[in-house]
Amino acid sequence: MALTVSQVARLAKISIRALHHYDELGLLCPSDRSEAGYRLYSQADLQKLQQVLFFKELGFPLEDIRRILGDPTFDLRTALRMQRQLLTERAARLDALVHAVDTALDALEKGTHVDKEAMFEAFGDFDPSKYEEEAKQRWGDTEAYKESARRTARYKKEDWKRIKEEGDALFQALADLLAAGTSAASASAMDLAEAHRQYLGKWFYACPPAMHRGLGEMYVADTRFTENIDKVRPGLSLFLRDSFAANAERQGAADAPCG
Amino acid sequence: MALTVSQVARLAKISIRALHHYDELGLLCPSDRSEAGYRLYSQADLQKLQQVLFFKELGFPLEDIRRILGDPTFDLRTALRMQRQLLTERAARLDALVHAVDTALDALEKGTHVDKEAMFEAFGDFDPSKYEEEAKQRWGDTEAYKESARRTARYKKEDWKRIKEEGDALFQALADLLAAGTSAASASAMDLAEAHRQYLGKWFYACPPAMHRGLGEMYVADTRFTENIDKVRPGLSLFLRDSFAANAERQGAADAPCG
DNA sequence: GCTTGACCCTCACGCGACGTGAGGCCCTAC
DNA sequence: GTAGGGCCTCACGTCGCGTGAGGGTCAAGC
Structure with a gap:
């Protein structure tokens, strides 16, 4: 069942060197090696390669792909x-x-x-x-x-990084409020929530308050989001949900679902 | 009238470093320098840059662009x-x-x-x-x-080179016939002409004999082609025109123009 | 005349995603 | 046992610049 480098290379229409490269980067390490040290790729490895190639086609740098595939709560x-x-x-x-x-x-x-x-x-x-x-x-x-x-x-060239940093900074600021014991319904928390909503609208897509509230719900409902958000600070996902909701209320949102 | 690097960079929306790079490669050398060694670009330089950027957008490597722009009879x-x-x-x-x-x-x-x-x-x-x-x-x-x-x-990766070499080889073979004093209407010349026609069809576009004949006409009518073809061997453009025409005749071409 | 700050220069190393040997082990087959 | 193909690990090359470092130039204001 296990495939060698050349077999995988032929199937995926990429070079052997590329496979070596992905291995070096820790992007796609073959799940097994033969006694002689030959790389042996399993079916699961092939599936992962499929994902790698998908993101590569989309123009993501390899380092990002590694993080994306390694981190299931990536946005x-x-x-x-x-x-x-x-x-x-x-x-x-x-x-x-x-x-x-x-x-x-x-x-x-x-x-x-x-x-x-x-x-x-x-x-x-x-x-x-x-x-x-x-x-x-x-x-x-x-x-x-x-x-x-x-x-x-x-x-x-720096769009991505700047935008990500901007988002991270907002999350961090909210995490700081949480750490300080401030309420999620406080004015400062709602202001930051609103800033986050506008941030989304500015860089990604129009996000009306109701949708933003829905996003907060998803942060706690979807464990893939929850886990990673809580890495910034435990409980942050809940805090985000509540502050988003409070801000949505303040902005006069109806009870529309996210989407 | 002369523009500095930063001015050109702003106009063309490229970096100053890119302009330095093009200068290093001999792809776009500013036509003048100030006393202090500052690069000074003329209007003609800007036009050339325009061409460079066009080919760059088309995906040509810089080295090829240099040759294209330096060689007016490039195909x-x-x-x-x-x-x-x-x-x-x-x-x-x-x-x-x-x-x-x-x-x-x-x-x-x-x-x-x-x-x-x-x-x-x-x-x-x-x-x-x-x-x-x-x-x-x-x-x-x-x-x-x-x-x-x-x-x-x-x-x-090597398509370009191989295809070009294939074409060059055909031209060289025809040039050899010319050198040997063989007639452009000889069977061997016509065979090579036919091979060239098929070569075009294979790699570029369907080229019926009549169009091929027209191409030969262009080789002598357009000095940009003539000059460069004759670099391979003086008189080759004429020889090509005649052998293309003879082959077209043999293939039973009507008197249709090229295009 | 002197400083300040924007602008210019030339090295020269870095990057991303591999390509391309070099040198050498493994493995099957004649 | 030796020839071939496949595999390994270095490690340097490529392309189109990015990004300093270190230093000269030039117009403006003091």
Whole structure:
């Protein structure tokens, strides 16, 4: 039943080296080894590999995949939403590129003598003056604009981390309240709950108070969430549920379910 | 008129380091430097950058882009067709992934308690037995199959090079005939012309004899092609045109134009 | 004239996901 | 017993930059 590296590699259409790499990272360690030290993969290993490849296709870095698969309470929902967003953006971009290539090919096949400059007119995506105007419209020609222009490049790469940190900070702040014995229905707790709700809306999806309350319910109902939230501080999931609910009440939420 | 690195970087929405990198590679060297050694980019440099970014978006490696832009007779048409193919495949894959993510999200929002295995059923793309059957159907469980399975992984990465080499070899063979004084209408020349036509059909696009003849015409009509083809051997472009035409005649082509 | 701070330069190492040998053990088969 | 294929573990290479370190340049304000 146990498969060797080359067999697994052929099945999954990846390289042997990739399997070695996943082993090194602790991402997918074969569940057995032969006497001679050969890697032996079980059916369960294959299933895990399947999951690894899924997330890889979605564009997750391997280190994240390791954590995702190792940590069953990872926030799949928000991660998938972000990834969906990313994928659709990439798809739109690809569509645009295919279009640009078609235009270029058309021109080539008709005129034969199309010079490259003309080709790029079709792909009119880099007119400096246009960019500058757009940029000024957005931020004005201020110091803030200069600063912003400089930082946006970094943002792209660090989005994930920043967003995660922002969320973690909110949870931590709520955990601190819990530790201090503050009530989940206190103004400070509700304010943080509201901040968390807005945080979700800002980065992931519109989350009306009723849905937020539902999310809190899920935190205690679903042990996968509960366990991990309580790692920050025991009892935090309950505290979150209550503060989310209190805040939802304050915001005048009806008794709508989450979803 | 001359722009500094940071200005260009802001306009093109790339990093300064990237510009340094392109300079190092000889891909985009600023046409001027200040007394202090500052890079100064002209409008022409910006246009070239525009082209660089276009090809980069299409997924070409930088080294290839350098050669493409440095060599005006590069076979844009075939390159673009290949790239188009690649892009549509990638787009299709992205679509499938978005779908898979949607399914996963749906399940998550309904059931909340969806385990990962169920999630991957939606993305049923890794059933080992399925793969194995498919593979056997295609190649049978032979030595050739084993070999093939081992090589396909490499093919992906080396496609470009192999295909280019195949084309180069054909051109070289024809150049040898020319050097030997063989007629462009000789059987051997026509056979090579036919091989080139089939080569195009195999890797790029269906090229009926009449279109192939038109391609030959272009080789002499468009100096960008002429110059570079004649680098292989002076007069080769003419020889190609004539042998393509002779072969088209032999294949019973009407007098249709290329395209 | 001097400092401050934004901007520029050139090394040069780091990263992520492997590719690609090198050198050597294992295992079956002739 | 030796030839071959498959497996192992280092360990360095690749690509497209990111990210400092260490230091010169330049316009503005004191």
